[in-house]
Amino acid sequence: MEPPSTAKNKKTFVYLGIGLGVAVLAGAGWYFLRQPQKLSPTALPDETNSEVPQKTPAIPVTPVKTISSGFPLKKGSTGELVKQLQRALNNHYKAALVVDGDFGSRTQSTLLQNNFPAVVDAATFARITAGTIPAVTTDAVVLPPIAEEKLLSTTQAIQIATHLKKAIENRNAFAVVAEIKKLGTVNNYIAVNELFKSLKLDGRPQTIVNAALYPFKENGTKEFIKNALTDIGLKYNADTDKWTLSGNGKRLMTQYPTTIKNGAGYSYEVPGQTLLGLELGRAKGMSAFRSFDDQVMYVPASHVRFI
Numbered sequence: 685m686e687p688p689s690t691a692k693n694k695k696t697f698v699y700l701g702i703g704l705g706v707a708v709l710a711g712a713g714w715y716f717l718r719q720p721q722k723l724s725p726t727a728l729p730d731e732t733n734s735e736v737p738q739k740t741p742a743i744p745v746t747p748v749k750t751i752s753s754g755f756p757l758k759k760g761s762t763g764e765l766v767k768q769l770q771r772a773l774n775n776h777y778k779a780a781l782v783v784d785g786d787f788g789s790r791t792q793s794t795l796l797q798n799n800f801p802a803v804v805d806a807a808t809f810a811r812i813t814a815g816t817i818p819a820v821t822t823d824a825v826v827l828p829p830i831a832e833e834k835l836l837s838t839t840q841a842i843q844i845a846t847h848l849k850k851a852i853e854n855r856n857a858f859a860v861v862a863e864i865k866k867l868g869t870v871n872n873y874i875a876v877n878e879l880f881k882s883l884k885l886d887g888r889p890q891t892i893v894n895a896a897l898y899p900f901k902e903n904g905t906k907e908f909i910k911n912a913l914t915d916i917g918l919k920y921n922a923d924t925d926k927w928t929l930s931g932n933g934k935r936l937m938t939q940y941p942t943t944i945k946n947g948a949g950y951s952y953e954v955p956g957q958t959l960l961g962l963e964l965g966r967a968k969g970m971s972a973f974r975s976f977d978d979q980v981m982y983v984p985a986s987h988v989r990f991i
Contacts, residue, residue: 757804761787769804772813799979807959807975811952836872845879852885852895857905860896861912870917870965893918893927917965935991936960936973942987946979960988 757765766785773779779794792802800808836844844863851859867873873892881889896909910920919928940956954960960983961975971985 755804755806755809757787757809758802759787759789759792765809766791768813769809773798776812807961810958811954811975834868836867836875840866841872841876841879845876845883848876848880848892848896849883849885852899855899857900857908861909864892864896864909864912864916867916873916873918936963936971936983936988937991938983938987939989940987942983944981944983946981954983959991963990 754765757769762785764785766787767783769787770779770781770783770785770791773791773794774781774783777794777798781790781794795802795804800812804812844866848860848863851863867876877892880892880895884890885895893913896913897906900906900909913927914920920926921928936959938954938956938958938960942954942956943951944954944960945951960981961973964972964974964980966972966985969985970982971988972980972982975981
């Protein structure tokens with residue numbers, strides 16, 4: 685049996701050990717709580733998924749105003765008329781133009797490729813926008829031949845007027861007919877006739893027709909001269925004994941929708957009230973005219989009127 689003092693000392697050491705252990709644990713706990721907390725990787729927030737996509741606000745665009753161009757339309761023109769022109773070229777002539785209202789190089793080249801002028805006036809615009817795709821007609825088309833008109837120079841016109849005056853004064857019917865034949869067309873007759881009147885045959889202005897026919901009394905000679913006048917395109921009405929000009933360069937306009945043709949047999953639909961060009965002559969019910977893009981075309985004479 686241990687002495688009482690020894691047992692008392694053992695208890696004292698046990699209590700001291702327990703106290704020290706509690707103090708160490710308390711200190712460690714205090715130290716741990718004072719340290720910053722570290723989160724495990726799984727506890728980190730998913731930044732990628734946590735963000736809400738933001739929409740970029742739309743920037744308002746102010747449309748650019750296009751200045752519309754009027755006739756004539758040409759390279760550099762813009763606006764609604766150019767759009768109509770481009771649509772018509774796409775629809776009727778198989779072009780592949782962007783309909784943007786901007787008359788550029790492609791629009792110009794498309795016009796030229798289809799035998800239209802590079803500068804489009806109102807009459808040409810009407811033909812393009814109202815026309816159909818040119819197609820060779822299935823039926824044979826017999827068109828009256830129209831000789832290429834040759835306009836006289838001023839010098840030539842003065843010479844013919846002077847020679848005519850001299851031939852009439854000399855009562856030389858053959859020389860009169862020779863000079864009339866030099867005129868060739870009604871348009872040349874009109875030009876020379878103005879000069880002839882200024883020469884004042886017998887002291888007064890006279891037309892070529894009256895001056896050429898009046899001096900000759902024989903019917904055969906008159907018919908000889910009349911035939912020369914009709915050959916150049918003038919018309920004689922026996923009922924009224926009056927001469928009129930045929931193919932006098934007057935402008936033709938369609939009275940209602942019709943079809944015009946060219947010498948190659950291509951046809952084009954044209955609406956009514958369309959200005960076609962200047963008439964050259966008439967034969968077999970057809971009126972030949974020169975269009976504003978300098979092509980010789982044909983139209984039924986009963987479908988047009990002069991303006």
